[in-house]
Amino acid sequence: MNIWNEYILATSMDEAGQSLQKAKGSTKFVAGGTDLLLEIQQNRHSPVETLVDVSQIPELRKMEIRGEYFFLGAGVPVSQIATSELVKTHASAVATATGLIGGPQVRNSATLGGNVAHALPAADGMIALVAMDAIAVIYCQGNLFEKPILELFRGAGVTALGVADVLVGFKIRLIQKNEASAFDRVMRPQGVALPILNTAVWLRRDENTIADIRIVFGPSGPVPSRALMVESTLRGNVLDAKALSAAKAAIHDTVKFRTSKMRATAEYRYQLAEVLLESVLNTAWNCAEERKND
Numbered sequence: 001m002n003i004w005n006e007y008i009l010a011t012s013m014d015e016a017g018q019s020l021q022k023a024k025g026s027t028k029f030v031a032g033g034t035d036l037l038l039e040i041q042q043n044r045h046s047p048v049e050t051l052v053d054v055s056q057i058p059e060l061r062k063m064e065i066r067g068e069y070f071f072l073g074a075g076v077p078v079s080q081i082a083t084s085e086l087v088k089t090h091a092s093a094v095a096t097a098t099g100l101i102g103g104p105q106v107r108n109s110a111t112l113g114g115n116v117a118h119a120l121p122a123a124d125g126m127i128a129l130v131a132m133d134a135i136a137v138i139y140c141q142g143n144l145f146e147k148p149i150l151e152l153f154r155g156a157g158v159t160a161l162g163v164a165d166v167l168v169g170f171k172i173r174l175i176q177k178n179e180a181s182a183f184d185r186v187m188r189p190q191g192v193a194l195p196i197l198n199t200a201v202w203l204r205r206d207e208n209t210i211a212d213i214r215i216v217f218g219p220s221g222p223v224p225s226r227a228l229m230v231e232s233t234l235r236g237n238v239l240d241a242k243a244l245s246a247a248k249a250a251i252h253d254t255v256k257f258r259t260s261k262m263r264a265t266a267e268y269r270y271q272l273a274e275v276l277l278e279s280v281l282n283t284a285w286n287c288a289e290e291r292k293n294d
């Protein structure tokens with residue numbers, strides 16, 4: 001039995017928009033289908049009459065440098081993102097995060113656009129994009145507009161995207177000398193899709209200090225957010241035992257983790273957050289050192 005009635009493969013953004021307008025009944029955009037089709041099949045999503053597949057629209061499949069930014073198409077399968085040398089150079093956290101999503105079959109279908117549009121608070125690609133301060137490029141009824149990524153989220157599984165909004169891709173500022181990013185996570189060994197906790201960091205170092213930093217933990221609330229107080233304990237400081245200890249204390253004081261039946265207790269997540277933060281900080285700090293002559 002079909003779990004939808006009509007399937008339209010859009011070849012352009014205009015066609016996707018028009019198909020959505022013309023379709024009768026409930027209509028959804030789909031890309032890899034790794035979230036949406038399972039949800040429909042398992043009755044966790046209201047019935048969908050028409051699926052408009054946006055994953056083959058050429059603009060959504062691009063990965064390229066555009067001026068000061070690196071553009072990452074929302075329809076590129078995450079397996080390609082994870083292995084792209086451009087992504088590894090300019091957004092190492094995104095390359096690592098996408099390389100950890102699911103298994104090879106899922107990664108060959110799943111897209112970063114779907115990971116963000118599904119808006120689950122621990123989605124790996126989404127958390128890495130927030131640490132990169134990405135800008136979302138959106139198409140709606142003939143117009144392209146941009147939004148800082150954090151403005152896309154309204155709640156767990158809820159975005160600010162309208163039904164006719166197509167996520168086209170993400171702009172990430174090209175990496176500069178002394179900058180680096182990193183991502184790490186801890187999964188449950190048995191088949192649960194999202195991690196117990198993930199952590200992404202972007203930083204810029206001066207000779208011996210952290211000049212600027214962004215840190216994101218997922219899940220740490222219904223929508224992704226930066227751990228601003230943890231960042232402020234590290235900004236301007238040498239990455240030494242004292243700074244790490246202050247950052248870890250700030251996690252306990254200011255970041256909200258909750259107990260989830262499927263994954264872990266809040267207490268365990270606090271312990272993991274300390275370990276993951278130290279791991280990603282050390283990785284990014286050392287990579288930034290290696291990049292100081294680039």
Ligand SMILES: Cc1cc2nc3c(=O)[nH]c(=O)nc-3n(C[C@H](O)[C@H](O)[C@H](O)COP(=O)(O)OP(=O)(O)OC[C@H]3O[C@@H](n4cnc5c(N)ncnc54)[C@H](O)[C@@H]3O)c2cc1C
Binds near residue numbers: 116123125
């Ligand atoms: C076995 C398994 C393991 C997984 N493991 C992980 C994991 O480890 N980490 C992780 O983060 N995720 C994991 N996932 C979740 C999933 O693979 C990702 O969230 C995936 O990136 C979703 O992308 P998609 O293209 O398949 O989205 P789809 O299922 O096609 O769509 C998801 C939602 O996004 C919307 N959408 C898709 N593309 C666009 C667009 N361009 N514009 C507007 N709306 C759009 C759809 O309408 C739908 O609401 C796993 C899934 C499975 C099945």
